[in-house]
Amino acid sequence: MNSFGSPADSLSHEHEAVRQLTQLLQQEQEHLIAADIDGIASLTEPKAKAATRMAELAAWRHNALAAAGCEASENGMKAWLATSGVSKTTSQSWHELIELAKVAKEINRVNGTLIGKQMVRNQNMLNILQHGSVQGDHVYGPNGQTGGKSVGRHIIA
Numbered sequence: 001m002n003s004f005g006s007p008a009d010s011l012s013h014e015h016e017a018v019r020q021l022t023q024l025l026q027q028e029q030e031h032l033i034a035a036d037i038d039g040i041a042s043l044t045e046p047k048a049k050a051a052t053r054m055a056e057l058a059a060w061r062h063n064a065l066a067a068a069g070c071e072a073s074e075n076g077m078k079a080w081l082a083t084s085g086v087s088k089t090t091s092q093s094w095h096e097l098i099e100l101a102k103v104a105k106e107i108n109r110v111n112g113t114l115i116g117k118q119m120v121r122n123q124n125m126l127n128i129l130q131h132g133s134v135q136g137d138h139v140y141g142p143n144g145q146t147g148g149k150s151v152g153r154h155i156i157a
Helices: 007-033 037-067 074-082 088-131
Strands: none
Touching: 007 037, 007 088, 037 074, 074 088
């Protein structure tokens, strides 16, 4: 896809790229749930390649939109689709692409939440290993007193 044709020319390729990324995100979610670190790590490069491919295709579409006299953006695509001569199939393909992207975005959001929860669990485990409790200062020392030092970070808002 070197020369710029119709902005619709990239849509089938974009569908394929979003589907591929969505599958990778679903696999990542399965690995996150199973706490399979090696499985998660194995998806890093394919996810990056899929995201790069999506960005390249979107840039190509934006350039095609600019060549067609429209804004090089998603809003420009909407305006281009509103022009006469654009088929219903092309318009439907665009809307399907947007829906596919929303699904991928939601899976990615859930994965981020799972990662965040795993990070909290890991931090709690580290606190237990380092201080004997999640809070760190509820362990009785040799003198029978609870530890008085606080090693947690304080956030000032």
